[in-house]
Amino acid sequence: MKRIAVLTSGGDAPGMNAAIRSVVRVGFVKGLEVIGVFEGYKGLVDKDFKQLFPRDVSGLLEEGGTFLLTSRPEEFKEDVVQFKAIENLKRERIEALIVIGGNGSQTGSLSLFKKGFPVIGVASTIDNDLWGIDYTIGFDTAVNTAIEAIDKIRDTATSHSRTFIVEVMGRDRGFLALEAGLASGADIVLVPEMKFDPLKIIENIKSGLEKKKRHHMIVTAEGAIHARDLQSVIQSYLPTLDVKYSVLGYIERGGAPTRFDRIIATFFGADAVSSLVNNDFGFVIGIHENHLVHIPLEDAVTRYKEINLELYKIIEEVSV
Amino acid sequence: MKIGILTGGGDCPGLNPAIRSVVYRASDYGDEVIGFEEGWKGLIEDKKRPLTIKDVEEIINYGGTILYTSRTNPFKEEKGPEKVVETLKKNNVDALIAIGGDDTLSVALKLHKMGVKVVGVPKTMDNDLSETDYTFGFFTSVEVAVDALNRLRDTARSHKRIIVLEVMGREAGWVALYTGIAGGADWILIPEEKPDYDKMCAHLKKKFDEKGYALVVVSEGIEIPLEATTEVDEFGHTLLQKRGVHEYVANVISQKLGISTRSAIIGHIQRGGPPTVFDRILATMVGVKAVDMLHEGDFGKMVALSGNRAIAIPLERAVQKQKLVDEEWIKFMRIFEK
Numbered sequence: 001m002k003r004i005a006v007l008t009s010g011g012d013a014p015g016m017n018a019a020i021r022s023v024v025r026v027g028f029v030k031g032l033e034v035i036g037v038f039e040g041y042k043g044l045v046d047k048d049f050k051q052l053f054p055r056d057v058s059g060l061l062e063e064g065g066t067f068l069l070t071s072r073p074e075e076f077k078e079d080v081v082q083f084k085a086i087e088n089l090k091r092e093r094i095e096a097l098i099v100i101g102g103n104g105s106q107t108g109s110l111s112l113f114k115k116g117f118p119v120i121g122v123a124s125t126i127d128n129d130l131w132g133i134d135y136t137i138g139f140d141t142a143v144n145t146a147i148e149a150i151d152k153i154r155d156t157a158t159s160h161s162r163t164f165i166v167e168v169m170g171r172d173r174g175f176l177a178l179e180a181g182l183a184s185g186a187d188i189v190l191v192p193e194m195k196f197d198p199l200k201i202i203e204n205i206k207s208g209l210e211k212k213k214r215h216h217m218i219v220t221a222e223g224a225i226h227a228r229d230l231q232s233v234i235q236s237y238l239p240t241l242d243v244k245y246s247v248l249g250y251i252e253r254g255g256a257p258t259r260f261d262r263i264i265a266t267f268f269g270a271d272a273v274s275s276l277v278n279n280d281f282g283f284v285i286g287i288h289e290n291h292l293v294h295i296p297l298e299d300a301v302t303r304y305k306e307i308n309l310e311l312y313k314i315i316e317e318v319s320v
Numbered sequence: 321m322k323i324g325i326l327t328g329g330g331d332c333p334g335l336n337p338a339i340r341s342v343v344y345r346a347s348d349y350g351d352e353v354i355g356f357e358e359g360w361k362g363l364i365e366d367k368k369r370p371l372t373i374k375d376v377e378e379i380i381n382y383g384g385t386i387l388y389t390s391r392t393n394p395f396k397e398e399k400g401p402e403k404v405v406e407t408l409k410k411n412n413v414d415a416l417i418a419i420g421g422d423d424t425l426s427v428a429l430k431l432h433k434m435g436v437k438v439v440g441v442p443k444t445m446d447n448d449l450s451e452t453d454y455t456f457g458f459f460t461s462v463e464v465a466v467d468a469l470n471r472l473r474d475t476a477r478s479h480k481r482i483i484v485l486e487v488m489g490r491e492a493g494w495v496a497l498y499t500g501i502a503g504g505a506d507w508i509l510i511p512e513e514k515p516d517y518d519k520m521c522a523h524l525k526k527k528f529d530e531k532g533y534a535l536v537v538v539s540e541g542i543e544i545p546l547e548a549t550t551e552v553d554e555f556g557h558t559l560l561q562k563r564g565v566h567e568y569v570a571n572v573i574s575q576k577l578g579i580s581t582r583s584a585i586i587g588h589i590q591r592g593g594p595p596t597v598f599d600r601i602l603a604t605m606v607g608v609k610a611v612d613m614l615h616e617g618d619f620g621k622m623v624a625l626s627g628n629r630a631i632a633i634p635l636e637r638a639v640q641k642q643k644l645v646d647e648e649w650i651k652f653m654r655i656f657e658k
Contacts, residue, residue, distance in 0.1 A: 012478035039480070065474030069532070145471070152464065152592030155384030159331035161358070164588070214388075246587040250483060254471030 001276050003033040005049070005089060006098040008066040009040035009105035012253060013124045013138025015261035016066040019100050021057040022269025023122075028054050030277055035094055040101070041108055042071040044085040049092055061262060064141075064254040066100075076108055079115075086117045096281060098272045100124045102136065103301055106284050110297040113282050120275055121284035121297060122268045126253060128175040131303035132295035133286025137268065140260040142169070142252050143179045149248055150184035150217065157215035157244075163205060165230050165245040169252055170221030176252075178311050181219035187319040188216070190230075192223035193307050201230075202237045204319075222247075267292060321351045323614060324413040325371070327385040328359030328392075328424035332445045332457030333595035334603035335385035338419055340376040341607025347373060349615060354411060359420070360427060361392040363404040368411065380600055383460075383592040389420075394427060401434060408436065415614045419443050422639050425622060429635040432620035439613045440622035440635050441606050445590065448492035450643040451633050452624035456603040461488070461590040462498045468586050469503035469535060475582075476533040482524055482573055484536045484583040486566035488590050493645040495590075496539035497653060506534040508653055509569065511541035512645045521576040523657060528579055536569065544568045605630045 006023045008016045020036070027034040036056075038048040060067060075081050089097060096118040099109040102125025113119045123130050124137035146168050157164040166186075170176050174191020181189030188204055190196065205216050220230060227245035234243050257265065268285045271292055275281060283294040284301075323346055327335050339355070346353045353371040356362030379386055394400030408416065415437040418428040421444040428440045442449045445461040465487045476483040485505075489495035493510025500508035506527045507520050520536075527534040544565055566583035574581040595603065606623040609630035613621060621632040 008478075012475050014474070016478075063474070064471065065478035069480060070478050071480075149589045152383065152589045155333075155382070155592030156331050156588050159327075159335075159384040159389050161388060161390075244588060246589060247585060248589075249584040250475055250582055251468045251471050251584050251586070251589075254474030255467075 001032065001095050001279065003035065003094050004096045004098065004273070004276055005035040005037050005094045006068070006100065007037035007040050007043060008068045008070045009099060009101040009108065010070060010072055011102065011125065012065045012070050013102070013126050014064040014141035014255055014257035015137035015265040016100055016124055017060040017063045018257055018262045018265035019122050019124060019137055019269040020066065020068055021060045022266040023098055023273055024052045024057045025054045026270040026273040030273055032273065032277070035092065036068050039069045040071040040105070041076040041085065042073045044088060045073070045076070045081060047088050062256045064256055072104065082111050082115060086112060086115055089117065096120070096276045098122060102127055103129050106130065106297060107301045110301055113297055118276070118281040119297070120272045120281045121300065122272055123284050123286035124265070126176060127170060127173050129173045129305055130284060130286060130295070130300045131305045132288060132293065132299055133284065134288050135264065136286060137261050137265045138257070139176070141255060141258045142176055143183065144258055145252050145255055146176065146180035146248055147184045149251070150180065150186070150219065153246055154184070154215065154217060157217060160242060161214055163216040163218070163234065163241055163243045165218045165220060165227040165243065167220050167222055167227035167245065167247040169249070171223040174221040174224065174307055177219050177221035177224070178307060182311055182315050184217070184219070185319070186217045186219040186315065188218045189312070189315050190218065190220040190224035191307060192221055196225055198233050198237070201234065205234070205238065205241070321349065321414045321614065322412050323351050323353050323611070324356055324408060324411065324416045325353060325387070326356040326359055326362055326416070326418055327387045327389045328418065328420035328427070329389060329443070330421065330445070331384050331389050331591055332443055333383045333460035333593055334456030334599040335419060335443060336379040336382045337595060337600045337603035338441055338443070338456065338607040339371070339385065339387060340379050341604040342417055342611055343371050343373055343376045345608045345611035349611065351611070354413060355387045358388045358390040359392055359424065360394045360404065361390045363407045364392065364394055364397060364400055366407045366410065381594045383594055391423070393423065395430060401431065404431065405434065405436065415439070415619070417441060417610045417614070422449060422642070425635055426639050429620065429639060432635065437614070437619045439610050439619060440638070441610050442622055442624070442638065445495065446489050446492050447494040448490065448642045448644065449638055450641050451638045453627070454602065454625055456595065456599040456606070458494065459598045460593060460596045462495055462502065463596055464590050464593060465495060465499040465586055466503040468584070468589070469499060469505065469537065472584060473535060476535060479580065480532050482528060482534045482536065482579055482581040484538055484566050484570045484573070484581065486538050486540055486583065486585040488586065489539045489541055491541045491644070492642060493539045493541070496537050497645055497649060500537035501653065501656060503537070505537040507536045507657065509536065509538040509542050510645055511539050511543070513650060515542055517572050517576065521573060524573060525577055536573070538565055538569050540565055
């Protein structure tokens with residue numbers, strides 16, 4: 001292996017830059033040429049390539065986002081486009097590709113791999129939704145950002161004796177909502193994986209009021225129910241209750257990566273390069289039970305990662 | 321002297337340091353302090369608790385208010401003012417310190433005219449009180465907004481997008497102005513200026529072509545057509561959260577330019593969190609001054625910051641007119657639209 005490429009794809013996640021930096025520098029140490037592909041799969045089709053050297057990635061460790069830019073091109077789902085991408089890679093004498101991204105991006109990796117091109121995925125998404133992997137790059141930072149925001153909102157909720165709904169990202173999955181909710185002392189957490197039960201929420205609030213709780217904090221994933229809609233639901237049952245909401249939205253995505261995300265990003269990136277040097281590919285690199293793992297691409301994107309019901313249970317217990 | 325104290329209106333970082341400071345200064349005079357809970361509601365319903373140094377010594381770093389707050393306006397409640405006076409009398413309160421924004425201070429002024437010995441301490445994140453240079457809460461809230469803008473920059477740059485951030489401020493554009501300047505936004509929309517969307521979009525297009533993304537800060541109070549709601553609170557303020565200003569502006573940009581545009585709103589995050597150093601010092605200064613004013617008989621007045629000194633000014637003047645972003649500031653803002 002002489003020449004490899006790296007790209008970031010899908011939603012940006014803090015720590016992507018740290019992973020790119022690791023790939024570029026470890027690649028250099030191991031005598032590889034590392035080509036950066038700009039704007040994810042779009043750059044693969046448009047041949048937006050540039051060779052990267054160790055000094056090109058200076059100062060990136062602490063930067064959120066991705067300096068290689070990213071995209072989610074719909075057209076990349078088509079076979080002909082994927083073949084064109086492979087052709088572009090081969091024409092550039094690129095022998096393998098490292099894809100830093102989440103579920104959608106690794107689905108793209110799988111397609112290229114199935115068409116015979118050597119690909120390694122690096123797990124990076126604030127959704128944390130890759131099967132077989134406990135934590136993906138960016139998730140820890142996003143949870144911490146959400147916690148910081150919820151802590152601020154709690155000051156207001158207590159001061160005004162309010163019920164507060166905080167909507168966090170998570171269209172299909174509730175990993176972020178669950179951990180952010182648990183870590184910020186939410187009374188109720190709503191995730192898309194569980195049935196929405198308004199009566200249970202109302203009961204919870206009522207019993208809290210009886211116990212003289214000063215405020216109620218509800219964390220909801222956008223895919224469970226939107227904060228605005230939940231506000232209406234709660235107020236239809238409890239019209240006099242002061243209910244406010246806040247949508248964290250895009251603010252959760254950015255920011256400097258936490259120590260955890262920097263460390264796993266650096267390890268994942270280095271491991272991706274070492275694996276390619278050993279002619280090993282076709283998997284996503286992640287962390288499971290505190291060890292680096294290689295999850296076959298097919299498993300990582302097609303198998304369903306269950307949410308941790310233990311977390312759900314303990315949220316109910318500690319919000320007594 | 322027995323001093324009553326309350327916090328009214330929206331909470332903001334600095335209220336706790338101010339309460340703490342009042343209690344500390346009061347002890348110099350041998351005064352007793354009694355805290356009324358949930359703003360004016362506590363004075364209508366006689367909800368209170370004594371405050372000693374022990375109660376407040378560790379609260380300087382907390383956001384929110386340990387006395388809680390509400391938007392209750394006694395002049396809108398039946399026999400409200402009478403009940404307030406009665407509660408003060410019942411608790412042998414000699415004088416009152418009311419910490420709050422323009423609404424709370426207006427109530428304080430009316431009570432003063434009824435003979436209540438009261439001093440106001442201004443608080444507002446919006447920085448829209450005239451006669452004072454700054455109020456505590458403002459800089460903490462701008463800090464939070466700038467932090468959010470920095471995060472949005474990561475995503476805007478990574479996805480080649482324009483991102484619009486909506487910040488609080490009601491009719492005053494101070495929060496948006498300071499956030500935009502300190503956070504390096506490409507365009508700032510404030511309520512004091514009629515939005516020129518053509519000019520804004522032309523500039524955003526230029527910046528987008530140059531660096532691959534652009535950031536806009538918009539104040540919640542700007543004029544947008546077809547207001548989504550006319551809901552108002554007890555003081556007659558439109559409930560701004562429901563208007564969706566950020567979505568509207570993002571729509572205008574993506575329609576005019578065809579560039580992928582997203583938006584976010586800071587909302588209530590801006591209200592909480594530990595006060596910054598400036599807000600802690602300012603809150604502590606005005607708390608001390610408020611107690612001194614009670615002893616000097618400076619009733620019906622408010623503590624203001626003038627340069628680096630806390631001074632007393634008549635409440636009447638403070639609540640007369642809102643402090644808005646003026647021409648000079650707008651010219652200053654223009655320097656960075658390049």
